[in-house]
Amino acid sequence: MFKKTTVMILMFALFSPAMLYAKHSPVSSPFSFSLKVQPAISITLVGNMAFSAVSVPAAATDVILLPLASNTNGNGSAASFTVTGKAGEYFTASVQNATTVLGIGEALANPMSADSFLIGEGGAGSYPYIGTFGVSNTIYVGCTLHMTASQAAGDYAGSNSLLVSYN
8 A cells, every 4th residue: 555655655646747847947928018109180160061042942952162272063061170180090981970960940940951071182082081181281172062952041050070080
């Protein structure tokens, strides 16, 4: 019994987990951390989006406002913003809500919608818009306004927000 127990203890000592791993040292490889802190993006509203006055339509119609400094189609003026960030860095501009509801008064009576937003710096625009920061960028926001047949006359209003972030 003594010999059997001694042999078992010796075998356990020889093949214990500590002994199996004692011959292998851990291997390491250093790594570093990096972080790029960009200057804050600044957005300043230059002008609100303003559609030209239209007559009550007999049939449903769309009014398109292009993202240009001056809309030659006579449909009004695009919203415009001055946007600044780190020169040479790419940015993305979009709007907070894909569809905006316009209506009369606080209750948004007789609603109509605006969507298909286009954003640009004076060209055809895209959505979302991807640009490169210069010293200062002027961004224009246009959209498509959907009027129903016999849309009620009145002063309509709605709101949305421009979102700009580094890529």
